[in-house]
Amino acid sequence: MENLDQISPITSEHIVENGRIILPSRFRKRLSKWEVKSVVIARGYDGCLCLYLPDDWRAFVERMNRMPKIRSRALARKLFFGATEETLDRQGRLVIPQMLREYAKITKEVVFFILPDRAEIWDKKTWEEYDKEIEFEAIGEELETHSGSSG
Template identity: 35%
Template sequence: MLIGEYQHNIDSKGRVIVPVKFREDLGECFYVTKGLDGCLFVLSGEGWKGLQEKIQSMPLSKSRGLQRFFFSGATDVETDKQGRILIPQPLRDHAGLTKDVTFVGVSSRVEIWDTSRWNQVNGELTEESIAEAMDELGI
């Protein structure tokens, strides 16, 4: 399970260190693609295959937007000897990544956020909205 929050810096070439714990769980080769709310999604090979299968099982009339969104800018990555990955410029642009980034484990995937954007989005969560969601889940 991918959990936790880690801060790192992205260099001018678009390289960033992936937290060791996430590297262990994601495997040797994993995938980075556009995410929702202004972040990037990072999926293990198994997670990527599951996403592909779910999207491809939908009728094309309903899935073409999802296919374009998730697959067009996706990249498969492997870490270098320092544990870094290279995030292509279009993906950095999508998530507004410049220097300070935050890796967030959210169960089956990792999200990469610009740290200031993460702080803003995370700060918008209220105890009331969390309680309402927990009620819906029966927790």
């Protein structure tokens, strides 16, 4: 997702009837500017859902196909199960299929994270629990050690 870092990283929205979710307005405007009519919704890590532009989804699948087969097959089964391309309606709403809502435990309120290559949708309570457990400093130090940089 090109230049998504220019959009606010977090915003809360509500699930509306029939599993429809209203995407953040600045995100909708960006999709409209790019003339994007649909997104791919897939399972993400840690209990979230990921939204991809169709081209970004294809690139992700290609990267998965280049991974060692034994490990990538298991990961692909988990991430791709239930993945679907959904069209945005005129009000900027997106239907999240029930199976994916159940996977992410989405009930009413969600949190959006806009990342450079995808957007993540989290159930608000699930995100709050995850955020309490994540060891921010330890992860940062580990990544810096592996990348050779220091903070």
